[in-house]
Amino acid sequence: MAATAPAAPKAAKTALKDAKGPPAPKEALRSLPATVEWLRREGLLMETDSEVSGDLQLTGIQKHFDGSYPILFNRVKGYSHVRAITNFFANMDIVDRLFGWEDRTARTRELAEALTHPIKSEIVAAADAPVMQEVITDDLDVNKYIFPIRHTHLESEITIGSGNSVVVGDKFWGGSHIGYNRMNFRWGNVGTFQISPGSHMWQVMTKYYRDEPVPLTVNFGLPAAATLLAGGGFDYVVLPRGGDELGAAGAVQGYPIRLVKAATVDAYAVADAEYSLEGYLHPRDKRYETAEAEKADIQGRFHFHPEWAGYMGKAYKAPTFHVTAITMRKRSQRPFIYPMGVHMYDCNNIDTTVREAAFFELCERIQPGLINDVNIPFPMTDWAGCILQVKKRLKTDDGFVRNFLSAAFACSSGLRLAIAVDADVDIYSMDDI
Known part of the structure; x- marks a missing residue:
């Protein structure tokens, strides 16, 4: 069960308005800060200066407002440089406005069109990429920079589940991949990197299992269209390996997703993301996701992370991600991060929207x-x-x-x-x- 929080957010700084209304301008999709500003301007954002903890509080508040308006926390306990937004995809009336979809049926049809008509991503210089404003290569304790959360009282450790792995080019058969992978950085710059069996990242891991570690980036606080496409999964006839998922995100927003070359590995990050972890996936360096499971040397028994289907997930041995650099928007700008509770409308809408479009496209082909x-x-x-x-x-x-x-x-x-x-x-x- 989700924990309840002792403190609810203060009243919104601007009066909340009806979720339905005119579509957002295209530039509101450029970055997460641009989208937050549009939400604030349209009266679609609950905003608070009350401090929130990632230990049960954030997800407890999110669950209380499940299906409601996005919530922006301007103060995050232990992370003075972070602002956290959640319930970002919880209300589909707001999501439809953001992407310019007239209704639910139009959403599915137009998204299916985007999946099959990608707009090639644009590569920009590091000087033009907000995510490259700060590049850290010496102090790589990931949990100092990236805001982790604990969803329920059953979990013995914190999780970073809000990152989107990005693989572009030869390592993804010439295409682009974006998806979710839960992580726990128990060893500073080294964290477990859980991969769903059969997923695109699983296919990458399988292909390069006996080779050198795989260079990639994990991005946080992405443009909304990139986050949306990251939720697609197990619809691989329509979105096959080697497909252009970031290109599909570009088609959703109406212009290319911008990419930037990573600073320390042969990979790319989303240029307009708020944070990025650069590094290598080590498929054969498998470690336990929690100390509790490691001590018992047993997989699949101890609680770790709630799953999308509503049951409590277990800790396993997982491949590891070795971070070589942490990049981000300037900390003085207090970049956003989008931590997400599991088995809520926020998570559900991200996971199902692309999937609905993929089923539509599958049937349309038949x-x-x-x-x-x-x-x-x-x-x-x-x-x-x-x-x-x-x-x-x-x-x-x-x-x-x-x-x-x-x-x-x-x-x-x-x-x-x-x-x-x-x-x-x-x-x-x-x-x-």
Whole structure:
């Protein structure tokens, strides 16, 4: 269960307004600070100067406001240089405004178009990249710079789960990858780096398992479109290895994601991110995620991190990420970080939005014009289900609908339930379903 926090945020600095309204200007998508400024200006941001702790407090407050407005904490206990935002994707009316989507159906269709029509990323010089304003190579204790959190009282240690791994070029078959990997930096600049079996990062790890360590970056506080694409997963017929996920993020925002060459490794970071960890993934240097599991020398028994499906995850031995540099926006600007509670609307919306579009595109490839919309409701726990809405034209369309369902299961690891309904059924109403 999520912990409750003893102190709630103060009243918003500006009056909150209706979440629905006109779309955001394109430049509001350039960076997380630009988006925060738009949210503040539009009355869509809860903001507080009350100090928040990452030890249960932040996620407790987030859960209390689950599905509501984004929350900005201007003071973070133990991290004077950090401002933390959460519930960033919790309210899809706000998300639709941010990306210019008219409604839920338009969102799925336009995002499916973006997945298949990427805009190539732009590489900029370090002098033009906010994430390169400070480059640290001597004091590399990651937990001093990156704000970790503890989600529940069951966890024995803190987690950094808000970072997005980025692999660009040859190490990702010529394309670009962005995704989530939970980390625990128990050894200063060396942390566990958990990888979901079958995921794109798992494919990278498998290919280079016997080779040299893999150079990559882990980015924090990214432009919203990059964060959105990082939530896609296990939809690899539509987003295959070697695909251009950062290019798809560029298509979502309407202009290229900017990349910058890492300072210490042969890799790239998102130039408009707030923080970046540069380093090497060591697939064969596997270590326990918690001291408790290490002491017992047992995997899969002790609690560590809540999982997307709502159950309590366990600590395992994981590959390690060895950090060679920490880069960030100037600390005097107090860069943002986006820590995210698990199994809340914030997490759920990031994980399901791209996935819905991928199912739509999959069906559209099988028989164009038959699929009308896709929804993955909260009780389907992100990756375990989907609802397909079809608009049948002929009796023979029933065969294609069966193909849709078969393809959904065949192309989606972890899928347990797929439902197909006609266009007169409201797929956003569980009573109708």
